[in-house]
Amino acid sequence: MVGSRSGRDGGGGGGGSGRGGKFSVEELYGLNNNKKPKCTGPPVKLPKGRGGLREDDPLSEGARAALHQQQLEMFLQECHLSLDNTVAQQTGMVYRNLGKTGLRISCVGIGTWVTIGSQISEKVAEEILTTAYESGVNLFDTAETYSGGRAEVTLGNIIKKKGWRRSSFVISTKLYWAGPAETERGLSRKHIIEGLRGSLERLQLQYVDILLLNRPDVNLALDKVVRSASFLVSRGEAMYWGTSRWSPAEIMEAFSIARQFNLSPPSCEQTDYHLFQRSHVEGQLPELYHKIGLGTVTCSPLACGLITGKYENCIPEHSRASLQGFEWLRDKLSSEEGQSQQARLRELQPVAEQMSCTLPQLAIAWCLRNDWVSSALLGVSDTAQLRENLGAVQVLQRLTPQIIGQIDTILGNRNGDRTDSRA
Structure with missing residues (x-):
């Protein structure tokens, strides 16, 4: 159960360390953008651009089109549909x-x-x-x-x-x-x-x-x-x-x-x-x-x-x-x-x-x-x-x-x- 905040500390139970087990509602729902979450383990390098594609890659436009097509086909398969149901395929x-x-x-x-x-x-x-x-x-x-x-x-x-x-x-x-x-x-x-x-x-x-x-x-x-x-x-x-x-x-x-x-x-x-x-x-x-x-x-x-x-x-x-x-x-x-x-x-x-x-x-x-x-x-x-x-x-x-x-x-x-x- 989440308790209401009182002063600096949020009410309710929890296992928050260093604050007597108390936490704020903002921290619970990830709304406090001023505090970065503590992470463990080695840093992970994420690829630039959406879907692992570099924005400056000259082939990224074609790759994005292929990725879009692949995602669409996967979605249609999950819905038991096919590309035959799309206007593009029909016309x-x-x-x-x-x-x-x-x-x-x-x-x-x-x-x-x-x-x-x-x-x-x-x-x-x-x-x-x-x-x-x-x-x-x-x-x-x-x-x-x-x-x-x-x-x-x-x-x-x-x-x-x-x-x-x-x-x-x-x-x-x-x-x-x-x-x-x-x-x-x-x-x-x-x-x-x-x-x-x-x-x-x-x-x-x-x-x-x-x-x-x-x-x-x-x-x-x-x-x-x-x-x-x-x-x-x-x-x-x-x-x-x-x-x-x-x-x-x-x-x-x-x-x-x-x-x-x-x-x-x-x-x-x-x-x-x-x-x-x-x-x-x-x-x-x-x-x-x-x-x-x-x-x-x-x-x-x-x-x-x-x-x-x-x-x-x-x-x-x-x-x-x-x-x-x-x-x-x-x-x-x-x-x-x-x-x-x-x-x-x-x-x-x-x-x-x-x-x-x-x-x-x-x-x-x-x-x-x-x-x-x-x-x-x-x-x-x-x-x-x-x-x-x-x-x-x-x-x-x-x-x-x-x-x-x-x-x-x-x-x-x-x-x-x-x-x-x-x-």
Whole structure:
């Protein structure tokens, strides 16, 4: 029986030596962190890193993946189950960790920019999301500003109608610009909190999995932003928070502030990444992958449709480049740089034929060949395009170093710096 404490000594019996057999409740339950337990025997050297893997071991990522697979198989065996019961086995979808969060997301996700809530009907959007979900896709990305909030409304309506288990999918949304009022944009505490609550209302959800702050706000101190995002994580309105189109220095500063004040740090960065835009993901962010375990969700793997080849001869009606507000894309397609990129795509076509795949599939698989890419977001306007793009997951398995070398030779650079393809 444990007695109550009186003065310095805890009541009750016990065999504590040197204190008349008395002990404190803190000592009994190991809560006194100021006192180290007495140990006997020779010291034991423990291996660094989780599971005996060194953090600086270049093979540790692959070893961790193998260890994870082994542990999963052991657990399933204890439960009299098998890998056949998992979505990955049933659909062939590849899942990756979002940085070091432990969150498992499909290597391709569905983005809602331009298409859902605007370019396509809700019926077509439902067909796309249903096909994606049944194919193993579990990441759906949106933003408060997409189609004036209609993208979130459409996504929320479909999720509610389908009745998917909330634990079976991941929702990410972005905040920065919600309306014309001064208080409806930026990353003030007011807008971050009210903006997310507005998104949750449109999505008809209690929380989002990933809250992304869509570009930094130069009008306020970064510690205010980190505190506001961390506040929402602590309240359970977001599971994780991250950034979109932030510089490595800004991400690192946010991480340092979070660590200094025991707040939730940024977990991922969302940025454009495709054959003609590589510098941010390959040249600027790798240090953060290693230092803080940053995850990366990339978008526009087909460069706003450029890599599909549909803009080679003209701008098709109802394509993204034909829409109002996309004059910048039309100008880019007709520019000298755009013509040069079209020429290189024609050179890449034989490589795709060699791989027995389409050029879009090759381009998406090329993005996924980067292990630091947690997921690549697809922007599709019909189920046929979605099924074609999902085929990139199988192409990835056949993408050899020789093929990647051929692609780099044709591109003529390894870290080419290109203009951001999103407005």
